[in-house]
Amino acid sequence: MQQEQNAISNFVLYGAESNAPHDDMVHYEPISLRASLFDFEIKPHVHRALIQVLYITHGGGETSIDGRTWTFQAPCLIAVPAQSVHNFHFANDIEGHVVTAAQPALESVIMALAPDLLEFVRTPAVLSGILNLDKGTPLETVFQSIRQETLVDARWQLAAGAARMIALFVKVGRLSESAKLAANPEQRTLADRIEKFRALLDKHCRERRAVGEYAKDMGVTTGQLSRICHAAFGTSAIEAIDARSIHEAKRLLGYSTMSVKQIANELGFQDEAYFGRFFRKQVGERPTEYRSTAQERFLLG
Structure with missing residues (x-):
């Protein structure tokens, strides 16, 4: 040899x-x-x-x-x-x-x-x-x-x-x-559904849509959508929806001149206070604190 x-x-x-x-x-x-x-x-x-x-x-x-x-x-x-x-x-x-x-x-x-x-x-x-x-x-x-x-x-x-x-x-x-x-039809079907869900999240990320609405658009049950999310993201469907909403909120806070109230309205929240509580729970900072930190990074970078 x-x-x-x-x-x-x-x-x-x-x-x-x-x-x-x-x-x-x-x-x-x-x-x-x-x-x-x-x-x-x-x-x-x-x-x-x-x-x-x-x-x-x-x-x-x-x-x-x-x-x-x-x-x-x-x-x-x-x-x-x-x-x-x-x-x-x-x-x-x-x-x-x-x-x-x-x-x-x-x-x-x-x-x-x-x-x-x-x-x-x-x-x-x-x-x-x-x-x-x-x-x-x-x-x-x-x-x-x-x-x-x-x-x-x-x-x-x-x-x-x-x-x-x-x-x-x-x-x-x-x-x-x-x-x-x-080579795996079942995996292909799952991948297609994940891609469709991601596209729907991008399309509706500025709306506070329920899990059932996404499931209906995808032609699956809420239980199936939950299993799809766990397979793709390791989270529940509502956690995936919230994560996409937070991503959009961060983008608007960091790169727009909209007020926090305007951003809350833009993202479909009932009011500024509810949005602030939601954001702090997900991120660990108030929207104003996140904006200040993001703008500092922008100025330093």
Whole structure:
């Protein structure tokens, strides 16, 4: 086994061995550029500290990552973490993008911003058939922005590259979760209901609506809505409604010139005193105290 491991080539980029450090690199190239140099056969190899993400836009092939084999067809997203032994057999008409980045540097930034994304940085993934569920910035745009940044020689290029790689792994994480839901119809139904409830909360956050009204709009019973909230937020339905109302109250207190009385009316409360008691119970401060603290932070920041 040790001899077999030693036989695996360690590349910076496939076919380009180097002992130079690449801790700050973010590299982009079209998939076909390197694949065509090796007759579209990329033999088993490993990248010591580099992670690669491929976005297949045309064609297909087969890949093996750490002993697991996938057949893929465009559109498809493939993530290969550092230290993963992998190979590719590409169709001759393969097209798409591949980015390579220093995984330790990427992980240090993600640890500070979104630690739960680390799972997707460290886990091999082949995601196909669910790219139609992608939301937000299109994958093509994300890869093109990485490509564009690598073409310029400007200040803060490392920071710009890291930011774009984080955006890419947000996509990887979202699509990975969508893939899990797609494989579990019950989870998919739950996710759809959670998304609908969130949309209703956003729409009606300035109204003091009862749990029953939300349940009716969703076509479920109040008991079902309560179970949905416990599954999604770990709270009851009324606690989720109150939390969204408080979020809106904080936003208005911090960023508007409306009086507390006007905010209470705007959010559907009976009067200013009732709103004040509600806010203090939820936040631990009076609305005026919260506004003063928020404005101080704004002036200092």
